[in-house]
Amino acid sequence: xxxxxxxxxxxxxxxxxxxxxxxxxxxxxxxxxxxxxxxxxxxxxxxxxxxxxxxxxxxxxxxxxxxxxxxxxxxxxxxxxxxxxxxxxxxxxxxxxxxxxxxxxxxxxxxxxxxxxxxxxxxxxxxxxxxxxxxxxxxxxxxxxxxxxxxxxxxxxxxxxxxxxxxxxxxxxxxxxxxxxxxxxxxxxxxxxxxxxxxxxxxxxxxxxxxxxxxxxxxxxxxxxxxxxxxxxxxxxxxxxxxxxxxxxxxxxxxxxxxxxxxxxxxxxxxxxxxxxxxxxxxxxxxxxxxxxxxxxxxxxxxxxxxxxxxxxxxxxxxxxxxxxxxxxxxxxxxxxxxxxxxxxxxxxxxxxxxxxxxxx
Numbered sequence: 001x002x003x004x005x006x007x008x009x010x011x012x013x014x015x016x017x018x019x020x021x022x023x024x025x026x027x028x029x030x031x032x033x034x035x036x037x038x039x040x041x042x043x044x045x046x047x048x049x050x051x052x053x054x055x056x057x058x059x060x061x062x063x064x065x066x067x068x069x070x071x072x073x074x075x076x077x078x079x080x081x082x083x084x085x086x087x088x089x090x091x092x093x094x095x096x097x098x099x100x101x102x103x104x105x106x107x108x109x110x111x112x113x114x115x116x117x118x119x120x121x122x123x124x125x126x127x128x129x130x131x132x133x134x135x136x137x138x139x140x141x142x143x144x145x146x147x148x149x150x151x152x153x154x155x156x157x158x159x160x161x162x163x164x165x166x167x168x169x170x171x172x173x174x175x176x177x178x179x180x181x182x183x184x185x186x187x188x189x190x191x192x193x194x195x196x197x198x199x200x201x202x203x204x205x206x207x208x209x210x211x212x213x214x215x216x217x218x219x220x221x222x223x224x225x226x227x228x229x230x231x232x233x234x235x236x237x238x239x240x241x242x243x244x245x246x247x248x249x250x251x252x253x254x255x256x257x258x259x260x261x262x263x264x265x266x267x268x269x270x271x272x273x274x275x276x277x278x279x280x281x282x283x284x285x286x287x288x289x290x291x292x293x294x295x296x297x298x299x300x301x302x303x304x305x306x307x308x309x310x311x312x313x314x315x316x317x318x319x320x321x322x323x324x325x326x327x328x329x330x331x332x333x334x335x336x337x338x339x340x341x342x343x344x345x346x347x348x349x350x351x352x353x354x355x356x357x358x359x360x361x
């Protein structure tokens with residue numbers, strides 16, 4: 001069921017939501033959180049589709065904030081709130097409200113959103129594109145317990161990681177980090193079996209892909225080893241090589257679907273490692289609302305700690321023993337950074353590349 005409201009207010013939207021639920025016979029819906037999606041008209045369809053699919057696992061009230069301040073003085077002076085309400089089959093398992101803020105109202109989105117938040121329920125804000133430099137300081141981000149950005153959609157994705165690290169606040173996360181969850185899990189599981197000393201690592205992937213950089217930063221941070229960054233043709237993240245005293249452990253995925261896990265003295269194994277859609281990434285992030293300390297330590301490591309191919313830079317900071325990849329490669333305590341240099345990555349990527357390379361790593 002869809003209801004359109006023109007030149008309305010937040011209180012009228014709340015009344016319309018109640019009437020819409022009653023009209024379809026679901027006066028009470030067990031929604032677990034409010035998901036605020038800050039987007040524009042061009043990205044709204046894809047973002048709402050992903051949010052609606054994620055709501056099948058996490059029933060939510062989805063508030064899409066679309067700011068339309070206008071360019072001319074007349075348009076900026078026309079302050080108006082238009083809303084489109086979707087409940088039932090038109091909105092997954094929850095309910096969706098599209099909020100179009102015209103004129104000066106676009107600068108005060110928090111005043112419109114605040115009365116529409118579910119009472120006593122967590123709030124998550126997601127910026128599919130054009131995220132603020134400091135999400136926690138943004139008026140909408142300040143309402144949330146969890147703030148989701150996506151460095152892949154930034155004009156300079158690798159540079160965006162530095163901005164995320166500089167302005168990190170507990171509760172922040174990025175879909176570039178979410179995309180490498182299967183890779184981190186697979187590598188940790190492989191080293192649980194191998195239980196060997198890891199001396200160095202190589203991470204291969206597309207030049208502008210922030211997930212590739214994050215995976216290298218995670219390995220450098222958790223294992224205290226030098227990590228070499230190699231640029232490949234993709235798609236996304238293509239291979240990780242962990243060098244051990246007894247041979248290399250290699251996770252190689254060239255087609256974006258299936259990967260080959262190679263370990264010394266063991267036959268090669270095919271493992272599913274498909275690049276995931278945005279809806280799957282959002283659903284994963286909504287499973288936890290507490291701060292992600294592992295992400296915080298990884299993103300703060302910095303891409304300047306990754307070695308270029310063939311570089312012989314300073315070794316990792318001294319420690320009592322070489323890094324050991326054992327049962328908890330993903331859960332060891334965060335540690336000091338290693339010293340190295342960033343691989344040559346372009347500062348920016350074109351808009352067409354951003355559109356065509358949205359898939360997970």
